[in-house]
Amino acid sequence: MLGSSVNILLIEDNLADARFLHEVLKQPKFKNFSLFHVKRLKEALNLLEKSSQVSVCFDVILLDLTLPDSQGLDSLQPLMECDANLPIVVLTNTNDNELAIEAVRQGAQDYLVKRQVNDDSLLRSLRYAIERKQTLESLHTLNQTLKEKVDKCTLELVKAQELNQFKSEFVSILSHDIRNPLNTILLTAGLLQNSDEQLSKEKKLTHFQMIRSAIKNMALLLDEASFIGKADTGRLRCQISPLDLQDFCSEIIKGIKISAKYRNIHITSILPEIDFEVFSDENLLRHILDNLLTNAVKYSPPGSTVHFELNFTEESIIFLIQDWGIGIPNQEQQQLFQPFYRASNIGMIPGTGLGLSIVAKCVDALQGEIEFNSQVDLGTKFIVKLPLVKV
Secondary structure: OOOEEEEEEEOOOHHHHHHHHHOOOOOOOHEEEEEEEEEOHHHHHHHHHOOOOOOOOEEEEEEEEOOOOOOOOOOOOOOHHHHHOOOOOOOOOHHHHHHHHHHOOOOOOEEEHHHHOOOHHHHHHHHHHHHHHHHHHHHHHHHHHHHHHHHHHHOOOOOOOHHHHHHHHHHHHOOOOOOOOHHHHHHHHHHHHOOOOOOOOHHHHHHHHHHHHHHHHHHHHHHHHHHHHHHHHHOOOOOOEOOOOOHHHHHHHHHHHHHHHHHOOEEEEEEOOOOOEEEEEHHHHHHHHHHHHHHHHHOOOOOOEEEEEEOOOOOOOOEEEEEEEOOOHHHHHHHHHOOOOOOOOOOOOOOOOOOHHHHHHHHHHOOOOEEEEEEOOOOEEEEEEOOOOOO
């Protein structure tokens, strides 16, 4: 619909044609119309660029296709680039009909043959141009809204498909990894049952230890799978409480040293004196440090060193865990935090592939950051930065 006032920008170098249009617009039916006249395309472009500064907002352009500084369709594109929302009605001579129709195809809203212009045709063309442009803009907005909705639905569908695929793979891998310790338990239990009298006390003890180890591995796998499930369904919550970070880290390192000792791996650490308590989630932090240190020991050769370091900035707690072990192939590092993913160079080293996925989810839950640097056969360094909240 036309507004209470309509500002027309006329681009016409023929003064007689311009005066004629002025006379037509003086009629009562055009009492709300105002005409601004320029003779050159360049003048029009300058005026459009400065329209906001001079408090003039144009509603429609009347464009002559034969200007001194621009000819034919060359005049159309600069105007549309200057203001894509401004409707354009082209003015043409009687022998320029094809050119005018092509201008409409390329973005103009209507055209008028100069010698056929009268008050009715001019009013109808201006009204049509403005309303058609408004309709096109509304359709464009509607299409854009629909496109965004379609894109959103498509993204949600893709995520749902990925989630279903992940669930299927998760169950398959979990079943496979549980089957191994179950087979160990069944086989060992069968040996104890069928050959009890032939087995020595030491042999029986070895078999019982194998059963306990298999049960422990199954329990660990189920705990890790449960943890991943909670994280993926949004049920992983921080339980923030005061924590003596130095004692906490010392305790974890002490536990890791026991397993490292059997592989002749030396654990070094730097723990600065801390004169304040830190607020954090002890359970999530234990998952982070346990998994990173266990991996560092697991993937290091006998006789090597694993280093742990604790640092602070004004805003962060920084944990550094470094080993000089097998490293991670460069082309596989982007997949490192995916559940069940294990690098191709691990050989026969046991594991579930859930540890680093759990670390990443714990770091996210604590609103921290994790980064790493790794080279094959040279080792891996992990740096975890968590927000520092202290007393």
